[in-house]
Amino acid sequence: xxxxxxxxxLRKSFGDRVLYEDLxxxxxxxxxxxxxxxxxxxxxxxxxxxxxxxxxxxxxxLVHTHELSQFSRRELNAWRLSVGVLFQTGALFNSMTLxxxxxxxxxxxxxxxxxLIDIMIKIYLQLVGLRDSIDRxxxxxxxxxxxxxxxxxxxxxxxxxxxYDEPTAGLDPVSSAQVAQLxxxxxxxxxxxxxxxxxxMKAAFAVADRLALLAERRFHMVGRPEEFRTTxxxxxxxxxxxxxxxxxxxxxxxxAYEADLLKRETL
Amino acid sequence: xxxxxxxxxxxxxxxxxxxxxxxxxxxxxxxxRLSWRNLWLQMNRIGVDSLPIVTLVMACIGAILAMxxxxxxxxFGLVPVTADIVALATFREMGPxxxxxxxxxxxxxxxxxxxxxxxxxxxxxALEAHAIDPIRFLVVPRLVASVIMMVCLTVVGDLxxxxxxxxxxALFLHLNPVQFYEHAVQLLTVGDFxxxxxxxxxxxxxxxxxxxxxxxxxxxxxxxxxxxxSRTVVMTIVALILTDLFFTTVFFYLGF
Ligand SMILES: Nc1ncnc2c1ncn2[C@@H]1O[C@H](COP(=O)(O)OP(=O)(O)OP(=O)(O)O)[C@@H](O)[C@H]1O
Ligand SMILES: [Mg+2]
Numbered sequence: 001x002x003x004x005x006x007x008x009x010l011r012k013s014f015g016d017r018v019l020y021e022d023l024x025x026x027x028x029x030x031x032x033x034x035x036x037x038x039x040x041x042x043x044x045x046x047x048x049x050x051x052x053x054x055x056x057x058x059x060x061x062l063v064h065t066h067e068l069s070q071f072s073r074r075e076l077n078a079w080r081l082s083v084g085v086l087f088q089t090g091a092l093f094n095s096m097t098l099x100x101x102x103x104x105x106x107x108x109x110x111x112x113x114x115x116l117i118d119i120m121i122k123i124y125l126q127l128v129g130l131r132d133s134i135d136r137x138x139x140x141x142x143x144x145x146x147x148x149x150x151x152x153x154x155x156x157x158x159x160x161x162x163x164y165d166e167p168t169a170g171l172d173p174v175s176s177a178q179v180a181q182l183x184x185x186x187x188x189x190x191x192x193x194x195x196x197x198x199x200x201m202k203a204a205f206a207v208a209d210r211l212a213l214l215a216e217r218r219f220h221m222v223g224r225p226e227e228f229r230t231t232x233x234x235x236x237x238x239x240x241x242x243x244x245x246x247x248x249x250x251x252x253x254x255x256a257y258e259a260d261l262l263k264r265e266t267l
Numbered sequence: 268x269x270x271x272x273x274x275x276x277x278x279x280x281x282x283x284x285x286x287x288x289x290x291x292x293x294x295x296x297x298x299x300r301l302s303w304r305n306l307w308l309q310m311n312r313i314g315v316d317s318l319p320i321v322t323l324v325m326a327c328i329g330a331i332l333a334m335x336x337x338x339x340x341x342x343f344g345l346v347p348v349t350a351d352i353v354a355l356a357t358f359r360e361m362g363p364x365x366x367x368x369x370x371x372x373x374x375x376x377x378x379x380x381x382x383x384x385x386x387x388x389x390x391x392x393a394l395e396a397h398a399i400d401p402i403r404f405l406v407v408p409r410l411v412a413s414v415i416m417m418v419c420l421t422v423v424g425d426l427x428x429x430x431x432x433x434x435x436x437a438l439f440l441h442l443n444p445v446q447f448y449e450h451a452v453q454l455l456t457v458g459d460f461x462x463x464x465x466x467x468x469x470x471x472x473x474x475x476x477x478x479x480x481x482x483x484x485x486x487x488x489x490x491x492x493x494x495x496x497s498r499t500v501v502m503t504i505v506a507l508i509l510t511d512l513f514f515t516t517v518f519f520y521l522g523f
Contacts (some may be wrong), residue, residue, distance in 0.1 A: 032307050051392075051395075051396055052397075053395060055394075077398035080395065080396055080397070080398045080399045081397070083396070085393075085396045086458070087389050087392070087393060087396075088389075089388065089389055091388060091389035091392065091393035092390075092391070092393075093394075094384070094385070094388060094389055094390065095381070095386075104397070104399070105397040105399070108397070108399050108404075109397075109398070136360075137421070150393075153482055184491075
């Protein structure tokens with residue numbers, strides 16, 4: 001089947017900070033692709049590019065074989081509507097209750113009656129374990145609850161594609177396992193295609209069909225979970241096993257650090 | 268310099284898009300009820316706080332103007348003309364301007380801070396991710412609310428100023444309110460009232476667009492919100508005075 005998204009030789013920098021030099025990956029229908037990478041390696045930025053919030057400097061991002069940067073406003077909106085996004089912080093609308101947050105996209109894009117919307121809201125809140133908090137404001141929710149609320153909102157339009165930005169970060173082990181199970185259920189029962197960004201190795205291996213490790217401005221390795229478990233690549237091993245020593249920590253240049261400290265001291 | 272030009276360009280785009288979005292947002296089918304509700308909410312939020320302050324300030328300004336004018340006019344035996352002058356100055360100038368400054372303080376800064384906080388909390392991106400246009404959803408209701416409330420505030424402010432001046436007239440100038448009223452009404456033309464209200468509407472547009480623009484421009488967390496909120500107040504007041512000058516010049520030459 002034709003890939004939903006094809007990323008080819010993608011380049012992106014912020015000012016003179018180069019984030020990606022050469023990013024290449026496909027997202028095929030029905031799969032769950034897990035993207036891993038250190039903090040600041042540009043995982044959230046990748047989602048922003050895929051949603052059309054950020055432009056890119058080079059290479060191609062093909063959505064259903066069309067270049068994303070060439071999308072008209074209408075095409076972009078159609079693409080955005082087909083995707084559900086869980087933002088890293090949940091991104092609930094702070095001026096609305098949880099109920100209104102979930103209702104908003106449905107009210108904006110459909111003519112469904114209010115009673116039906118209300119039922120949908122309760123179903124999705126139950127799914128993420130927040131039905132008791134339906135009339136609370138986001139400021140009255142914990143970080144993990146906000147994230148689960150954001151997930152429920154992302155599901156309201158029944159998207160066929162889901163982007164999760166660290167869905168389990170900040171959740172307790174039980175909620176975390178529940179969210180991982182939810183990701184699996186959505187894939188199996190609704191056949192959704194997902195991109196999951198996570199640092200949580202347990203969740204990553206639980207949900208992934210394929211894993212991709214973003215390091216040193218490109219996808220250092222893309223492969224199936226078994227390949228990641230068995231590879232001897234030192235960088236992958238360090239990241240997956242959470243080791244203190246390895247290529248990722250050697251990068252921090254000791255000389256530059258000393259020079260930096262001393263320069264500051266003499267000022 | 269380049270940044271400034273870019274910023275002015277972006278501002279122009281926002282202004283154009285927002286004004287163009289007003290009609291469809293209010294009158295197209297879907298999301299209509301939401302827009303109306305949202306509009307009502309914004310009108311309350313922006314305008315209601317400003318109302319008592321505008322009333323108080325304008326009543327005082329009316330009284331001050333009357334007391335400033337009367338001694339001068341008394342030398343020519345023209346004390347009743349105080350009413351004319353106060354009414355004219357209020358309707359054409361003080362009413363719209365003072366209401367706009369108060370609304371900037373209450374509404375403008377609140378809009379900038381609210382939208383800025385939404386930017387910081389990824390809420391704007393979340394709106395866009397749901398294919399909801401932030402201009403239609405956030406800017407348009409605030410723009411319309413701000414224009415409507417500016418016109419209302421100005422009318423209330425105008426009346427408050429007249430009442431303030433009437434009280435001074437009755438207490439200190441031996442002008443009874445009926446006399447005062449007759450004088451003021453005799454001189455005022457519909458044009459005086461209307462030019463004031465046109466100004467008010469344009470001020471309302473300015474206040475909301477500058478606030479929305481600077482709110483959407485927020486970068487860098489809570490500090491960015493603070494910076495752009497105070498910048499909103501300063502820039503709006505400068506813009507108000509410049510527009511006022513422009514309008515007065517135009518009306519002057521057209522002989523309104
Ligand atoms: N709008 C922006 N302007 C400038 N720099 C940015 C911008 N957005 C992100 N960055 C920079 O790009 C880098 C990657 O950011 P991003 O949020 O994608 O990281 P991440 O991989 O999601 O990290 P984390 O795991 O901590 O969420 C960071 O160094 C960040 O400072
Ligand atoms: Mg991130």
